Amino acid sequence: xxxxxxxxxxxxxxxxxxxxxxxxxxxxxxxxxxxxxxxxxxxxxxxxxxxxxxxxxxxxxxxxxxxxxxxxxxxxxxxxxxxxxxxxxxxxxxxxxxxxxxxxxxxxxxxxxxxxxxxxxxxxxxxxxxxxxxxxxxxxxxxxxxxxxxxxxxxxxxxxxxxxxxxxxxxxxxxxxxxxxxxxxxxxxxxxxxxxxxxxxxxxxxxxxxxxxxxxxxx
Amino acid sequence: xxxxxxxxxxxxxxxxxxxxxxxxxxxxxxxxxxxxxxxxxxxxxxxxxxxxxxxxxxxxxxxxxxxxxxxxxxxxxxxxxxxxxxxxxxxxxxxxxxxxxxxxxxxxxxxxxxxxxxxxxxxxxxxxxxxxxxxxxxxxxxxxxxxxxxxxxxxxxxxxxxxxxxxxxxxxxxxxxxxxxxxxxxxxxxxxxxxxxxxxxxxxxxxxxxxxxxxxxxx
DNA sequence: CGGCATTCGTTAAACAATTAACAATTTAAT
DNA sequence: ATTAAATTGTTAATTGTTTAACGAATGCCG
Numbered sequence: 325x326x327x328x329x330x331x332x333x334x335x336x337x338x339x340x341x342x343x344x345x346x347x348x349x350x351x352x353x354x355x356x357x358x359x360x361x362x363x364x365x366x367x368x369x370x371x372x373x374x375x376x377x378x379x380x381x382x383x384x385x386x387x388x389x390x391x392x393x394x395x396x397x398x399x400x401x402x403x404x405x406x407x408x409x410x411x412x413x414x415x416x417x418x419x420x421x422x423x424x425x426x427x428x429x430x431x432x433x434x435x436x437x438x439x440x441x442x443x444x445x446x447x448x449x450x451x452x453x454x455x456x457x458x459x460x461x462x463x464x465x466x467x468x469x470x471x472x473x474x475x476x477x478x479x480x481x482x483x484x485x486x487x488x489x490x491x492x493x494x495x496x497x498x499x500x501x502x503x504x505x506x507x508x509x510x511x512x513x514x515x516x517x518x519x520x521x522x523x524x525x526x527x528x529x530x531x532x533x534x535x536x537x538x539x540x541x542x543x
Numbered sequence: 544x545x546x547x548x549x550x551x552x553x554x555x556x557x558x559x560x561x562x563x564x565x566x567x568x569x570x571x572x573x574x575x576x577x578x579x580x581x582x583x584x585x586x587x588x589x590x591x592x593x594x595x596x597x598x599x600x601x602x603x604x605x606x607x608x609x610x611x612x613x614x615x616x617x618x619x620x621x622x623x624x625x626x627x628x629x630x631x632x633x634x635x636x637x638x639x640x641x642x643x644x645x646x647x648x649x650x651x652x653x654x655x656x657x658x659x660x661x662x663x664x665x666x667x668x669x670x671x672x673x674x675x676x677x678x679x680x681x682x683x684x685x686x687x688x689x690x691x692x693x694x695x696x697x698x699x700x701x702x703x704x705x706x707x708x709x710x711x712x713x714x715x716x717x718x719x720x721x722x723x724x725x726x727x728x729x730x731x732x733x734x735x736x737x738x739x740x741x742x743x744x745x746x747x748x749x750x751x752x753x754x755x756x757x758x759x760x761x762x
Numbered sequence: 763c764g765g766c767a768t769t770c771g772t773t774a775a776a777c778a779a780t781t782a783a784c785a786a787t788t789t790a791a792t
Numbered sequence: 793a794t795t796a797a798a799t800t801g802t803t804a805a806t807t808g809t810t811t812a813a814c815g816a817a818t819g820c821c822g
Contacts, residue, residue, distance in 0.1 A: 330751065333744065336743060337744070341722060344699070358769065359769075360768095366724055367725075368724070371812070371813095372810070372811080374769090374770070375771095375811085382770080382771075384770055385817085385819090386771090386818045387767085387769050387817080387820085389770085404749065409746070417641075419641045419645070422637035422640065425637040428739045428742055431739060432739065432742035432746050433746060434742055496749060496752070497748070505560065513745060515748065519642070519647055520559060520650060520651065523650075523718065524622060526716050527628065527653075528550070528555050533730065552779095553780090554779090577800090588781080590783095591781080593800070593802095594781085596801090601801075603799080603800055606787075606790085606800080607798095607799080608799075768817100770815105770818090771815095773815100775812070775813085777809080777810070777811080779806100780806080780807070782803105782805075783803085783805090784802090786799105787798100787801095788797105788799085790795105790796085791795085
């Protein structure tokens with residue numbers, strides 16, 4: 325029985341993929357699933373799947389596999405997806421609007437509870453049933469609503485200031501979309517996900533893939 | 544003089560950060576910059592900065608540092624940011640619209656040249672100066688326009704089909720936003736960047752950060 | 763009931779990335 | 793000139809992640 329000290333970041337990402345599959349299987353009425361089946365369905369090697377499950381203390385039966393519902397619940401528990409986490413969004417630009425309309429929040433236990441911007445023409449309007457407030461109100465709103473997470477969908481130039489505001493208001497986790505490394509106290513979690521990164525890495529990979537074509541021989 | 548065989552993925556991402564800083568310095572008129580200065584400005588250790596530069600074959604002078612313009616050009620070259628790469632977008636939902644309006648394309652050398660969707664009410668309309676086409680036209684358009692990269696901003700259920708269409712049309716690189724591992728020939732590059740991942744990892748980190756508060760003592 | 767095939771949990775090895783260390787090089791000061 | 797301080801390019805060591813391997817457990821079939 326493996327004790328989960330700290331799970332590799334890559335494992336966490338794979339768990340998300342896996343959970344999606346498990347919920348689908350659950351809906352289809354499947355009771356058991358093997359690491360091989362999971363691997364084939366998600367495109368991950370069976371070995372890696374088992375190693376991941378080992379990290380979170382798996383409870384499968386040899387020859388049978390893992391109980392779908394139980395495993396899904398375990399993943400949700402380790403990833404802490406079930407506890408509700410109130411969140412605020414700062415920056416209602418194009419990306420902010422896309423995030424607001426997205427259905428990813430509830431899946432991970434987040435609830436979008438407030439939206440802030442600096443644009444006077446936006447303040448006071450309503451998006452997704454939430455009134456857009458001036459970012460200067462962030463302190464009071466975060467305290468009053470007990471918001472613990474924040475999304476920074478602002479230009480790079482405003483990212484650090486936004487982060488400072490959030491930290492000052494007591495937010496413990498920041499999802500940052502600006503291509504900037506935020507400077508925050510160590511008890512605040514930051515997850516950076518600049519959209520630009522995808523294109524940059526694509527560009528690099530495209531250039532290098534031509535050479536790798538011959539030598540590499542992936543299974 | 545280091546020969547760049549293959550650069551770690553993390554290095555590529557840091558280069559993006561670094562390039563942003565370099566361009567800013569260039570605009571400010573700075574001529575030289577040291578690894579320490581870069582480190583302080585970007586939040587990366589100076590050692591790591593030098594190691595990264597080593598990967599791409601750096602050319603700095605001891606005691607002086609790196610020539611800003613030259614280093615920026617080197618990074619653009621290794622990341623292949625200057626060569627134009629025509630791109631198409633499939634899926635004009637909220638995320639697709641946000642991407643369309645974004646300014647990240649030209650920065651990495653990409654040019655959004657076509658938009659596809661399946662929604663009849665969208666086909667024929669114009670977004671960002673580009674006419675939205677039926678996704679069935681993708682083969683012809685990609686061939687005619689010489690498009691080499693594609694963005695899949697579609698639901699998870701449609702992701703693999705979209706990828707197959709792209710590959711069939713001759714696209715060599717896919718930027719995938721669906722939380723799915725795409726199955727493609729090995730000469731096609733895939734960069735996955737599901738928005739959900741950010742929330743998932745945030746959730747996990749938030750849960751674990753409480754414990755790490757005391758033991759860890761980061762500089 | 764007893765072997766056989768399958769699958770899990772765990773350990774070990776291989777691989778990759780980060781961090782640290784250090785000699786070589788250049789500027790600047792005396 | 794010569795020393796001293798600073799910074800680079802590179803190698804070495806540490807750390808972390810992925811891949812492989814293998815005994816133990818379980819169901820299945822004769």
